[in-house]
Amino acid sequence: MTPVVPNNLRQINATLVLNVIRKHGPLSRAQIAKISGITKATVSEIITDLLREKIIFEGGVSEQPGQGRKGILINFDPHARLGIGVDLGGTKITLSLFNLDARILYEKREATFKTANRDEFLDQLTNSIASFIVSTGEALSKIGVIGLATPGIVDINNGIVLEGSPNLPQWSDLPLAHELKKRLNIPVVLENDIRAALVGEMWCGKCRNSASAALIGIGTGLGSALLMDGKIIRGVNNAAGEIGYMIFNRDQLYKNWRDKGCFESYCSGSGISEKVKELTGNALPLEKIMINARNGDPLFCALLDEMADYLAMGIINLVAMANLQTVILTGGVTHAADYFLPRVQEILDRQLFNNTHVTVELSELREKAPLYGIAILALSALYPAIQFMPEKQIN
Known part of the structure; x- marks a missing residue:
């Protein structure tokens, strides 16, 4: 037999x-x-x-x-098939072309579309991706997958944005992978943008040698992604890491934070800008707020100090929960890290124990991290046999 x-x-x-x-x-x-x-x-x-x-x-x-x-x-042959990466942000969209080695070959950035509804947004996004493919000079037949990193809570198995960003139109209960595949006839892999960035940091950034880490994105909004014991943590409904909704004291329980989370209100570019407008009546861009703080303006210094204190509290809570080895910061607000990060680290040094102590670092990949991460995730779906990080569980 x-x-x-x-x-x-x-x-x-x-x-x-x-x-x-x-x-x-x-x-x-x-x-x-x-x-x-x-x-x-x-x-x-x-x-x-x-x-x-x-x-x-x-x-x-x-x-x-x-x-x-x-x-x-x-x-x-790393060029046998190629993929398109999209990092969808509240203020800008980045597109990339990558090969089977997850090497980024081309990039393009453009402002996030201002549209009244999501159908118009998706039509513009479709046109943008199609135009980008043409600009690379590669045949459409070589594009095997599109990886898209988006804000919000994402069902990666079904390609659905369950709850989205307020900075994107009608970005909830959206079958985004299906809609883009229908328009472009290319398979689409979806992931939360910060989680994709963490995968990028694990692949070629500061989390390469970490088994337990957190990546905190402080930009227009606030979010995080967690790696624990070599496994990306998603939670029962893929909402793990939504730290923007952390609450820190009893009084904060009596305000509705659904539109913008409590932590995010104190520790994000949009949250700080809203506070400036409330206090001064003027809407200032984040860059101007940072300049004023560096110049010693008491109001702006107080707001960034408050942000630093809340950031330190959030990190302490994450460390207490997950005993993190590495904490990385990324996002637009970190361009002011020279001002606020020493204060954050001082608080952590004072509050954490020897066995839980962490040093907070800035991402070196920055905007490239989600592009690398979504490339890895998309390639893992297109060619599961290619092993990028066999010692880590990313799906």
Whole structure:
């Protein structure tokens, strides 16, 4: 009786072979078999399948030690398929083109559309993505996936924005992946923007060597994403990390914070701008508020000091809950970090214990983090066999 080999064993072997080629290639079939520990016959069968998918190609020859003949080299082709990344923000939209190595090849930024409703917004976004693809000079047939990072609570399995950002029109109960796929005929992978940025930090940023970390985005709004024991935390309804709705004292319980969370009101660009308008009657851009604070204006200094204190409280709460190894800040407000971060760190040093102490750092990737993250997530959906961070659980 011939034993039946489970399909999952074949898939495991195919994944191993593909990643050996990707990481160590170009290699001959014999070299692949030696590195992977899989028989030459099985390696040859898997390579035949991968060649059919055009994700690898034959090119070049190598000497086979002790065999007196040359072996054909197998190469991974990172440009076999390409993807489009979209980072959708309240003030700007960034588009990128990436390859199968999650390398960003092109980028473009533009102002977020000002539209009355979401259908108009989606039509403009569709046109923008289509125009970007044309501008890259790549054939549409090579685009295998679109990854989109958006504010709000996202159902990644069904591609739905459950509860969205007030900075985007009607951005709730929105089947965003379906709507874009219908318009562009390309599969769409959706993720929360801060969570995508955390994946980017895990891939090539300051969370590369962390098993437990938090990325806090302080921009137009406020949000965070959590990595605990090597696993991205999403929560039962994908709302983990919505720290903008944290409440810090009893009096705050008696105000409705649904439109803008309590923490976000004290610690975000829009929250600070609203407070300035309430106190002075003038609407000032965040850049002007930062300049005034650096120049020693008492009002603006007090507002940024208050923001720093609330940020420190929020971080202390996160550290107490998750015993974080790394805390990274990103977003537009962090351009004023030279003013407020020393105050935050001083509070943390005073309040945390030796075993929970963290040093807060600024992202070096900044705006690129969500682009790298959404590329990784989109590629993981398009080609699950490609392993980017096998020691971490990102889905």
